[in-house]
Amino acid sequence: MEGDPALRLRVFDLNCWAIRYLSKRRQERIRLIGDRLCQEGFDLVLLQEVWSERDYSDLKAKLGGCCPYSHYFRSGVIGSGLCIFSKFPILDTLLYQYSLNGYPYMLQHGDWFCGKSVGLAVINISGIVFNVYVTHLHAEYCREKDAYLPHRVVQAWELLQFIRHTAKAADVVLLGGDLNMHPQDVGIRLLRCWTGLRDAFTETKHFEGCEDGCTLIPNNCFTVTSELQPFPLGIRIDYILYKAGSGFMVRCEELQTTTGTAPGMDIPYSDHEAVMATLHVQRMGQAAGVTPSTAVPALVEVLSEARTEVRVGLQAARRQRYSSGRMALLALLLLLLQAAAALGALAGLAEGQPFPKLSFALLAFLALGVLLLATGLHLFHTIEVKMLQGTEEQMRMALGVLQERPGRS
């Protein structure tokens, strides 16, 4: 009811960069993160890149007093890296794995192996239903020539569709995570326009932390400074977004980020900065509190832009599907030729032995290896084409539905 005392909610979000054997001073940093969370007593903690279940268990044991409820979202070989800690009981969870997530052969990037996903936890706080989402999208390794942009746009689309379809009965929607997108990138504009989610950084009354709210900053000793060269202040790619359902109002009272080194220590918590928001949630009259919808022309514009990116990706995927298919065919042809030559030699058609046996066997194994590899790649790019086509079609359908709606400005 209107006039109810506001609910004050403190939310913590961090990409923990906790990759076993690879991340520097991992266990020490996980301990530091746990200590900070215990001291500050957040209501909701959304973490990414907690790849080791052992680290999750350590955090769980440490946070047992302040955030006794938690969930670790499992997916893929390595996991999703996503987990959530809460002061209030988690009633239900659901995981949605993105259909595209980079390429298995880009071993140096490794995103493909992670089973990148969005996790949903339904939490009831003082009778208010919160749909809390935590996610981590594909990294951007080269902004000028970003080969993963179409995959990230597909992920943003799947994320917004998942939120739209699952949050219809929620009183408050919260999304935290490393979106790997700058605030003006097409994916995040698409996400915000279509879900009505608001960015805590732009909405907050009071901000304290890195300039421009950056969460990847040059003076964090774990960041690769060369990657941040075009951005002297750093970049903002970690977000807390929120939206109130019908009959509710959410305001961001305060937003903070960490600023490199942890207090009293010589290292930061992670290569990312944490984002910490204090939200006020208030129950309003029945009709109030709904986030105003974005105007149709703006929706059409951002969706068309995203669709163009997906189409560019589709063309590239088709080319790669074609060349891997051709390579597989050539390898098969070589194998067949070898088989014919071997049969010919066995049948005594050729004079003597046409090739030294060892080179012949090595060549055959090489051809077999190429055949298997190229076939695998061809299947992979076939899936990629299908998923990009599927997204393109869904976007087309959404544009059609929009254009039939009476225009609002």
Next chain:
Amino acid sequence: MEGDPALRLRVFDLNCWAIRYLSKRRQERIRLIGDRLCQEGFDLVLLQEVWSERDYSDLKAKLGGCCPYSHYFRSGVIGSGLCIFSKFPILDTLLYQYSLNGYPYMLQHGDWFCGKSVGLAVINISGIVFNVYVTHLHAEYCREKDAYLPHRVVQAWELLQFIRHTAKAADVVLLGGDLNMHPQDVGIRLLRCWTGLRDAFTETKHFEGCEDGCTLIPNNCFTVTSELQPFPLGIRIDYILYKAGSGFMVRCEELQTTTGTAPGMDIPYSDHEAVMATLHVQRMGQAAGVTPSTAVPALVEVLSEARTEVRVGLQAARRQRYSSGRMALLALLLLLLQAAAALGALAGLAEGQPFPKLSFALLAFLALGVLLLATGLHLFHTIEVKMLQGTEEQMRMALGVLQERPGRS
């Protein structure tokens, strides 16, 4: 408002068995299905196993007059096989791919390659929001020793979770598909208990078709009669399920199945029988129409039973992960030994040549092949273990939430 004229909705569901090169008389049957759909003018058509996009396009062209709106759900290498045709505009779609779906090395069963999923289409009919789901779960190849039961239970769990989370704002929920479960199987009881979905066959006022509503019958010339030997009447594994949201009432007035051969032809439409339901949807007073919730003890019982099946699967998956890991290790050891022997020979430690070169190279390639294969299997079973663990944990959480709820009888 109460007293509104009822909406009459005719729904058609069929597993089309349209596998390119493998299914008998496929194109002829797709033509027959299209003809029947055109003649009868269904409002909603839910199809499974339409694996070829060409078949989908043919159906789309044929149904352009009666069901002008349609969607083909893409996923996996071969696709999901799912599609939907509708007389009314499809506003939105979403696809959820099940996390487990059999084994890639069970080539003779092939389910793994299909990207089995559940598709959702949101359709607005006369101001009533319908969430229409179409799905196809993993097949059961041997009822006595069903190795896929844990995967099917995980799929049933993911299906019900997906429906519960996405259908909260729907006025009417409809699910059609080949669930590959008999009416009393744990997966379907779990699905029905937790979603409140009602089975059109048990609820209908008037039924016409195969005895007991069977959809896989011995006198369909395409079924493998040996598989149906323990069930002389056949089995019922294709369903139309429905549920009314708050303020609505849904009744099944009539349910029909096809009965083998298509009228005037010498072949049936598919190896499955089609299920056709006539539903009446009525707007009621605000509070009426909600499906009564299942009693807590019944929910606990079916969930515990399902959890046991998942645990059995978890044990098997752990064993397979262990043995594939051991195999990979042995192959690696053999490779290392060979490398040591080869280096030894090169360094002139051994007298002469220890092995004939060709056998040596062949053995090395064999070991490499086994290493790659076993590593792949190990990774696969690691994912399987993770997903089974994740489901088991979700089920445990659900049981916890249930047990804290005040009991209802």
